Amino acid sequence: MKILVAVKRVIDYNVRVRVRADGSGVETANVKFSMNPFDEIALEEAVRLKESGAATEVIAVSIGPVQAQETLRSALAMGADRAILIQTDEAVEPLAVAKLLAAVARRESVELAILGKQAIDDDANQTGQMLAALLDWPQGTFASKLSIENGHAIVTREIDGGLETIRLALPALITTDLRLNTPRYASLPNIMKAKKKPLEVLTQAELGVDITPRLVTLKVEEPPKRKAGVKVADAAQLFDKLKHEAKVI
Amino acid sequence: MAVLVLAEHDNSVLAAATRNTVTAAAQLATGPVHVLVAGQAASAVAAEAARLSGVEKILLADDAAYAYGLAEPLAALLISLAENYDAILAPATTFGKNVLPRAAALLDVAQISDVTAILSPDTFVRPIYAGNALATVQSTDKRKVITVRTTAFAPAADGGAAIIESLSAAIPVPRSQFVGREVTRSERPDLTAARVVVSGGRGLGSKENFLLMEKLADTLGAAIGASRAAVDAGYAPNDAQVGQTGKIVAPDLYIAVGISGAIQHLAGMKDSKVIVAINKDEEAPIFQLADYSLVGDLFVELPKLCALLSGAQG
Ligand SMILES: Cc1cc2nc3c(=O)[nH]c(=O)nc-3n(C[C@H](O)[C@H](O)[C@H](O)COP(=O)(O)OP(=O)(O)OC[C@H]3O[C@@H](n4cnc5c(N)ncnc54)[C@H](O)[C@@H]3O)c2cc1C
Numbered sequence: 183m184k185i186l187v188a189v190k191r192v193i194d195y196n197v198r199v200r201v202r203a204d205g206s207g208v209e210t211a212n213v214k215f216s217m218n219p220f221d222e223i224a225l226e227e228a229v230r231l232k233e234s235g236a237a238t239e240v241i242a243v244s245i246g247p248v249q250a251q252e253t254l255r256s257a258l259a260m261g262a263d264r265a266i267l268i269q270t271d272e273a274v275e276p277l278a279v280a281k282l283l284a285a286v287a288r289r290e291s292v293e294l295a296i297l298g299k300q301a302i303d304d305d306a307n308q309t310g311q312m313l314a315a316l317l318d319w320p321q322g323t324f325a326s327k328l329s330i331e332n333g334h335a336i337v338t339r340e341i342d343g344g345l346e347t348i349r350l351a352l353p354a355l356i357t358t359d360l361r362l363n364t365p366r367y368a369s370l371p372n373i374m375k376a377k378k379k380p381l382e383v384l385t386q387a388e389l390g391v392d393i394t395p396r397l398v399t400l401k402v403e404e405p406p407k408r409k410a411g412v413k414v415a416d417a418a419q420l421f422d423k424l425k426h427e428a429k430v431i
Numbered sequence: 432m433a434v435l436v437l438a439e440h441d442n443s444v445l446a447a448a449t450r451n452t453v454t455a456a457a458q459l460a461t462g463p464v465h466v467l468v469a470g471q472a473a474s475a476v477a478a479e480a481a482r483l484s485g486v487e488k489i490l491l492a493d494d495a496a497y498a499y500g501l502a503e504p505l506a507a508l509l510i511s512l513a514e515n516y517d518a519i520l521a522p523a524t525t526f527g528k529n530v531l532p533r534a535a536a537l538l539d540v541a542q543i544s545d546v547t548a549i550l551s552p553d554t555f556v557r558p559i560y561a562g563n564a565l566a567t568v569q570s571t572d573k574r575k576v577i578t579v580r581t582t583a584f585a586p587a588a589d590g591g592a593a594i595i596e597s598l599s600a601a602i603p604v605p606r607s608q609f610v611g612r613e614v615t616r617s618e619r620p621d622l623t624a625a626r627v628v629v630s631g632g633r634g635l636g637s638k639e640n641f642l643l644m645e646k647l648a649d650t651l652g653a654a655i656g657a658s659r660a661a662v663d664a665g666y667a668p669n670d671a672q673v674g675q676t677g678k679i680v681a682p683d684l685y686i687a688v689g690i691s692g693a694i695q696h697l698a699g700m701k702d703s704k705v706i707v708a709i710n711k712d713e714e715a716p717i718f719q720l721a722d723y724s725l726v727g728d729l730f731v732e733l734p735k736l737c738a739l740l741s742g743a744q745g
C-alpha cells in the first residue's frame with residue numbers, strides 16, 4: 183500500500199502574524215516558515231504504518247513555491263521515501279490543491295491519503311474532504327486513532343460531542359487531529375540521508391489541472407482590538423466587579 | 432437567491448448551531464430559505480426546524496444511510512438538490528466541516544469556511560491565521576457553499592410555520608460504515624451556546640485539581656472548556672478544547688484559569704463579551720485580552736471565588 187501525505191509550508195505557529203499596512207495580506211518577509219503542524223502528524227502516522235508493515239511507500243507532496251522543497255526535505259528526514267513538489271508562486275486554494283493531489287494520487291495509485299485537518303494559515307479545513315470527493319473515496323476526518331485491518335481503515339474521529347469510530351473501505355482519505363500521535367524529530371543522520379532521497383518537481387500544467395482562483399481577496403485587515411482591562415487585587419474584588427460593574431453574574 | 436441550510440441534529444433534536452446558520456441564510460437570501468433534515472426517524476427534528484422563523488420549507492430525507500451524519504451519503508444528497516439553490520450553508524462545526532467541503536468539491540465550488548459576516552451576496556468576511564487577520568473575499572462561483580461561524584450570528588427564533596416535504600432520493604451504497612460513538616455526557620450547558628464558560632489550562636496541574644473547575648462551573652451554571660495543554664494532559668475531554676483548532680465560543684462571561692493565552696487559544700474565545708483571567712504569571716499573554724486580570728495563585732483564588740459565588744446564590 184502506497185500512502186500519499188500532503189505537507190504545506192506555512193508561517194510557523196509561533197510567529198506573531200502581522201497584517202500588511204496596505205491590506206493586501208499578511209507580512210511574509212523575514213518570517214519563519216515550517217511544515218503545517220497537522221501535516222507533521224499526518225506524516226508521522228504514515229511513517230508508523232510503513233514501519234509496522236502496513237504500508238510499502240510514503241510519498242510526501244507539497245504545492246507551493248520553490249522554498250517548499252525545504253518542507254519536503256523535512257518530510258523526507260522524518261521518514262517519507264520520496265517527495266513531489268508541484269511548484270507555483272500563485273496562492274492555490276483548497277479546491278485546486280485537492281485537484282492537484284487527486285492527479286498525483288491517481289498517477290501513483292496510492293491507496294491511502296493522509297492530510298492535516300486544517301492548514302494554520304488559511305484555516306480552511308477543506309482540502310482532505312475535497313480530495314476524497316474528487317477521488318470518490320470514503321473519508322475519515324479529524325482522526326485521533328487509525329488502524330488498517332483487512333483492507334479497511336478503522337478511524338476514531340474527534341467530533342464536537344466526543345469521539346466517533348467509523349470503518350472505511352480502502353482506498354480512503356484521512357485527516358489528522360492533534361491527538362493522533364506526537365511527531366518525531368528528524369535525527370541528524372536522517373537529515374543527511376534525506377538529501378539523497380528523490381524529490382520530483384512538477385507543474386500544474388503537467389498534471390493538467392486548472393488552478394485559477396475562485397475567490398478574490400478584496401482586503402485583509404486586523405481584527406478590532408479589545409479595550410484595555412483592569413487588574414483586580416483578589417477574588418473578592420473580582421466578584422464585586424463581575425456583579426456590579428460588568429453585571430454578568 | 433434561494434438558500435439551503437444543512438441541519439445538524441441527532442435524529443431527535445435540532446443542534447443549536449443550525450439556528451445560527453439559519454440567521455446567516457436569511458441575511459444572504461433574497462428568495463426562500465429551505466432547511467434539509469437528513470436522518471433516520473428524524474421527523475421530530477423536521478417539526479422543530481419547521482418552527483424556525485424565516486424558513487419556508489423543510490426537506491426531510493429519512494433513510495438509514497443518513498442515520499449517523501456520514502459525509503458520503505449527505506454530500507451526495509446535497510448535490511442532488513443543489514441546482515435549486517444559489518447557496519448552501521452549514522454550521523462550521525465538526526459536522527458541517529466534515530460534510531460541506533465534500534459537496535463543494537463535487538459541485539466544483541470553492542467553499543468559504545467559517546464566515547463571520549455577509550457583506551453582499553458574493554462577498555464575505557472570514558478569519559485567517561487563528562483570527563490574527565480578517566479576510567474579505569469575493570466568490571466568483573455561481574453557487575456559494577459556505578460554513579458559518581455560529582458565534583457571529585444570533586440564533587434564529589421560533590415563530591415560523593414551514594411546510595415539510597419528504598424526499599425520496601436514491602443514495603449510493605457508502606463505503607464508510609458507522610461503528611460507534613462515545614458521547615461525552617454532561618448535565619452542563621453546551622459549550623458553544625453557554626452564557627458562561629469557565630476554562631482550565633495546564634496550570635490546574637492534574638485531573639484531580641481540574642475538579643476545581645467543576646466547582647466553579649457549578650456555582651455559575653457554566654460550561655467547561657479547556658486549553659489544548661489541559662486536554663492533551665487528560666484533565667478534560669477532547670471536545671472541551673477551545674481554540675483555533677477546537678471550539679469557538681463567545682459567551683457573555685469567559686473565565687480562563689491557569690491558561691497562558693497562546694494565540695491558538697485566544698482564537699477560540701476572544702469574542703467573548705467579558706473575559707476574566709486568573710494566572711500567577713503577570714506577563715501571561717491572556718492578560719492583554721482580559722477585562723479583569725487577577726494575578727495570583729489559582730489554588731488560593733479559585734476556592735475564594737467559588738465561596739463568594741455560592742454565597743451570592745444561596
Ligand atoms: C497546530 C496547533 C493547534 C493548536 N490549537 C490549540 C487550540 O485549539 N486551543 C488551545 O488552547 N491551544 C492550542 N494549541 C496549543 C497552544 O499553542 C498552547 O500550547 C496551549 O494553549 C497552552 O495551554 P495552557 O495555556 O493551558 O498551558 P501553558 O501555556 O503551559 O500555560 C499554563 C499557565 O498556567 C499558569 N499557572 C501555573 N500554575 C498556576 C497557578 N498555581 N495559579 C495560577 N496560574 C498558574 C502559568 O503561569 C501559565 O501561564 C495549538 C497548538 C498548535 C501547534
Ligand SMILES: Nc1ncnc2c1ncn2[C@@H]1O[C@H](COP(=O)(O)O)[C@@H](O)[C@H]1O
Pocket residue numbers: 188189190191218220221224243244245246274276279296297298299300301302304305306307308309310
Ligand atoms: N499547498 C498545499 N500543499 C500541500 N498540502 C496542502 C496544501 N494546502 C493544503 N494542504 C493539505 O490540506 C490540509 C488542509 O488544508 P486546508 O484545507 O487549507 O485547511 C493541510 O493540512 C495539508 O495536508
